[in-house]
Amino acid sequence: MSDDRxxxxxxxxxxxxxxxxxxxxxxxxxxxxxxERADVVGGARLQDLLAVGGRIYWDTHLAPLLHxxxxxxxxxxxxxxxxxxxxxxxxxxxSPGSEDVPAGVTRVAIHSxxxxxxxxxxxxxxxxxxxxxxxxTRALQHATAALSSALGVDGVAAALLAAAVGPLGARSSxxxxxxxxxxxxxxxxxxxxxxxxxxxxxxxxxxxREAFVEGGRVVVPLHGQSTLQGVLSLRPYDDPGAxxxxxxxxxxVGQQAGLALDRAHLYEQSASxxxxxxxxxxxxxxxxDPRFAVATTYRPGVEMLEVxxxxxxxFLAGDGLLALCVGDVVGRGLAAASAMGQLRSxxxxxAGPEAGPGRLxxxxxxxxxxxxxxxxxxxxxxxxDLATGExxxxxxxxxxxxxxxxxxEPRLLWDGRSPPLGAFTRPQHRGEARVRLAxxxxxxxxxxxxxxxxxxxxxxxxxxxxxxxxxxxxxxxEEVVQQLTRSMLRDESTRDDVCVLLLSWNGSVFERHVGAxxxxxxxxxxxxxxxxxxxxxxRDTQMDVVLAVSEALANAAEHGLRGDPNEAVRxxxxxxxxxxxxxxxxxxxxxxxxWRTPDPLIDRGRGLRIIEALVDDMLxxxxxxxxxVLRSRLQKGSS
Amino acid sequence: MTFEALPDRDGGPTVLRATxxxxxAVVPALLPEVPALVSAAGSVVLDLSDxxxxxxxxVRLVDLLTxxxxxxxxxxxxxxxxxxxxxxxxxxxxxxxxxxxxxLAAAICAVHSPDRAPxxxxx
Numbered sequence: 001m002s003d004d005r006x007x008x009x010x011x012x013x014x015x016x017x018x019x020x021x022x023x024x025x026x027x028x029x030x031x032x033x034x035x036e037r038a039d040v041v042g043g044a045r046l047q048d049l050l051a052v053g054g055r056i057y058w059d060t061h062l063a064p065l066l067h068x069x070x071x072x073x074x075x076x077x078x079x080x081x082x083x084x085x086x087x088x089x090x091x092x093x094x095s096p097g098s099e100d101v102p103a104g105v106t107r108v109a110i111h112s113x114x115x116x117x118x119x120x121x122x123x124x125x126x127x128x129x130x131x132x133x134x135x136x137t138r139a140l141q142h143a144t145a146a147l148s149s150a151l152g153v154d155g156v157a158a159a160l161l162a163a164a165v166g167p168l169g170a171r172s173s174x175x176x177x178x179x180x181x182x183x184x185x186x187x188x189x190x191x192x193x194x195x196x197x198x199x200x201x202x203x204x205x206x207x208x209r210e211a212f213v214e215g216g217r218v219v220v221p222l223h224g225q226s227t228l229q230g231v232l233s234l235r236p237y238d239d240p241g242a243x244x245x246x247x248x249x250x251x252x253v254g255q256q257a258g259l260a261l262d263r264a265h266l267y268e269q270s271a272s273x274x275x276x277x278x279x280x281x282x283x284x285x286x287x288x289d290p291r292f293a294v295a296t297t298y299r300p301g302v303e304m305l306e307v308x309x310x311x312x313x314x315f316l317a318g319d320g321l322l323a324l325c326v327g328d329v330v331g332r333g334l335a336a337a338s339a340m341g342q343l344r345s346x347x348x349x350x351a352g353p354e355a356g357p358g359r360l361x362x363x364x365x366x367x368x369x370x371x372x373x374x375x376x377x378x379x380x381x382x383x384x385d386l387a388t389g390e391x392x393x394x395x396x397x398x399x400x401x402x403x404x405x406x407x408x409e410p411r412l413l414w415d416g417r418s419p420p421l422g423a424f425t426r427p428q429h430r431g432e433a434r435v436r437l438a439x440x441x442x443x444x445x446x447x448x449x450x451x452x453x454x455x456x457x458x459x460x461x462x463x464x465x466x467x468x469x470x471x472x473x474x475x476x477x478e479e480v481v482q483q484l485t486r487s488m489l490r491d492e493s494t495r496d497d498v499c500v501l502l503l504s505w506n507g508s509v510f511e512r513h514v515g516a517x518x519x520x521x522x523x524x525x526x527x528x529x530x531x532x533x534x535x536x537x538x539r540d541t542q543m544d545v546v547l548a549v550s551e552a553l554a555n556a557a558e559h560g561l562r563g564d565p566n567e568a569v570r571x572x573x574x575x576x577x578x579x580x581x582x583x584x585x586x587x588x589x590x591x592x593x594x595w596r597t598p599d600p601l602i603d604r605g606r607g608l609r610i611i612e613a614l615v616d617d618m619l620x621x622x623x624x625x626x627x628x629v630l631r632s633r634l635q636k637g638s639s
Numbered sequence: 640m641t642f643e644a645l646p647d648r649d650g651g652p653t654v655l656r657a658t659x660x661x662x663x664a665v666v667p668a669l670l671p672e673v674p675a676l677v678s679a680a681g682s683v684v685l686d687l688s689d690x691x692x693x694x695x696x697x698v699r700l701v702d703l704l705t706x707x708x709x710x711x712x713x714x715x716x717x718x719x720x721x722x723x724x725x726x727x728x729x730x731x732x733x734x735x736x737x738x739x740x741x742x743l744a745a746a747i748c749a750v751h752s753p754d755r756a757p758x759x760x761x762x
Contacts, residue, residue: 518663519664521663522660522692554662554663606699606732609731610694610732614731
């Protein structure tokens with residue numbers, strides 16, 4: 001059969017006999033196959049024209065279908081043609097037997113699926129492009145988020161290295177940051193030994209803004225606004241099938257990292273200004289008066305770069321009236337530090353004997369209305385009458401002061417409370433409270449960072465504070481403060497700023513500590529002289545006792561401390577009224593070292609002779625270190 | 640605290656003047672300078688008139704000067720006014736009689752007339 005309708009039909013047409021042998025084929029199918037009619041008709045079977053998969057499918061499915069059902073429809077197969085495989089869709093039906101086509105002959109129609117197949121391939125390609133782009137966007141987002149949340153240059157460097165071996169898909173990576181003046185610093189490596197990647201040559205990078213491949217690694221220049229901030233080098237996974245590193249993504253990350261490093265440098269600069277400001281504000285010299293002693297500490301929060309708004313202050317608000325203050329300004333950074341400075345000055349300006357704590361806080365309310373950054377600051381403020389031990393105090397939204405009696409249990413002072421400064425609900429007149437200190441009593445002021453932690457309630461924090469301080473009434477103030485911050489902040493995961501001020505009211509007790517560097521020796525002599533004068537001692541008694549104590553301190557510092565800057569010699573003086581009515585000055589000099597009887601031929605030995613000549617009685621005790629007790633008659637005189 | 644050598648006058652003694660507080664926090668740093676200060680001197684006076692605090696480390700300074708001068712046969716006196724802190728301490732350690740003069744004039748006289756100031760102080 002061969003007419004134009006058959007031969008030029010827009011689909012391939014075949015007839016087969018029972019075993020698939022081609023009885024006839026039109027021109028369309030022969031054109032696809034690229035074969036001559038004589039080559040196909042009568043000699044080839046349809047299954048021989050199919051690709052391998054189709055041949056098997058014919059034998060297992062299509063031939064049985066034809067046999068049983070007499071037809072199959074729209075089966076996707078591939079023809080083997082002269083120019084490769086041609087995807088086709090094939091339908092076939094066994095003839096029921098007619099004039100033209102006898103029974104047992106199968107008629108086959110074949111449509112080329114070339115266009116559809118190409119479309120599907122394009123779809124697949126488009127999908128993989130979309131997936132790649134999504135993967136790139138995700139990697140870029142991860143890296144950008146990590147870079148923008150990193151604090152400081154070290155933080156950015158760590159984030160960049162983590163991103164390199166994480167979302168950016170490198171096997172290992174090395175980062176060099178530029179040091180102003182000296183070029184590239186030492187390499188920081190992740191996943192490989194430091195130094196295993198060759199350091200880039202800065203001159204080679206001058207004009208390059210994009211990531212490039214060099215020596216099997218990808219080199220990413222990190223340009224800031226005006227300077228090259230560093231270079232990142234990434235080593236790809238080299239196993240077969242591993243995704244290659246994505247240069248456009250790395251270029252984008254490099255740009256982000258350069259800007260992040262710019263920001264980090266600026267940030268560290270401003271942070272150091274804030275630190276300097278805060279340090280200068282906290283570096284106060286307390287008034288010199290033997291009737292009290294004070295120790296303070298400030299521990300910045302975990303983000304060393306960010307100063308907080310905590311402060312402490314101690315000053316004379318009037319004659320014999322000592323003002324103590326610990327406060328906390330909301331927020332962090334330069335703004336908080338400068339607001340803290342202003343508020344601290346305002347406290348000093350407003351304080352005075354006629355004001356008192358309650359009125360002082362009310363006046364500060366008006367001040368913080370002008371200084372927005374100081375609003376909602378909290379403050380504990382107290383005034384101590386150094387002559388009587390009378391303490392007036394008030395807290396604006398601040399944790400309560402802790403009273404540590406010389407004898408008895410520590411207790412929190414819960415009175416005199418009102419809301420934070422500038423709070424909307426504040427009373428017009430803020431309250432205050434009073435408590436009378438006894439000689440040797442101590443008062444602790446602190447910021448909430450000392451007691452507040454996520455893993456315990458505030459009440460637990462207060463209880464822990466009380467427990468920690470219990471039994472410390474005899475320990476040196478500095479030691480208590482250090483011990484307190486150490487044990488309260490142990491294992492702490494989220495660290496806030498902490499400010500602590502511990503005051504001891506000595507009354508007629510004199511107490512000082514002298515460090516190993518003896519820098520406070522002179523001041524201690526003067527304070528002791530002043531204290532002796534205030535106890536009525538005449539000039540000779542003052543001179544002799546001061547000289548004897550100075551010698552004892554020098555000896556203790558030399559032998560007891562052995563230059564250890566963390567140790568201190570404690571000197572304590574009291575007036576002891578004896579049974580016969582005579583007043584003695586009793587001075588104890590205590591260090592934690594071993595007493596050594598000095599060689600009499602060197603000056604320490606002379607010192608000992610001087611002490612013996614000056615005082616009525618000298619005693620050396622060895623319990624938990626060395627205690628030297630000096631006793632001298634308190635000669636009273638007018639001068 | 641200050642410690643300085645006053646400008647030499649022709650034929651006069653080398654006068655070293657200390658002021659302020661002489662204690663263990665400052666004296667040890669001065670000691671190494673002592674030999675050079677007195678090596679070329681014809682006679683030496685240490686003026687402690689304006690010293691407000693004086694302890695065993697000051698005694699050590701005086702002792703070192705005494706030794707250095709003695710080794711060179713150089714006359715040496717200390718100005719330590721009666722009632723002042725240096726005099727009190729030098730008396731306590733038994734050195735006042737050997738080295739102390741009441742004022743600068745007396746000290747200069749003493750280093751110029753070896754009869755009145757024994758060249759070799761007794762300990």
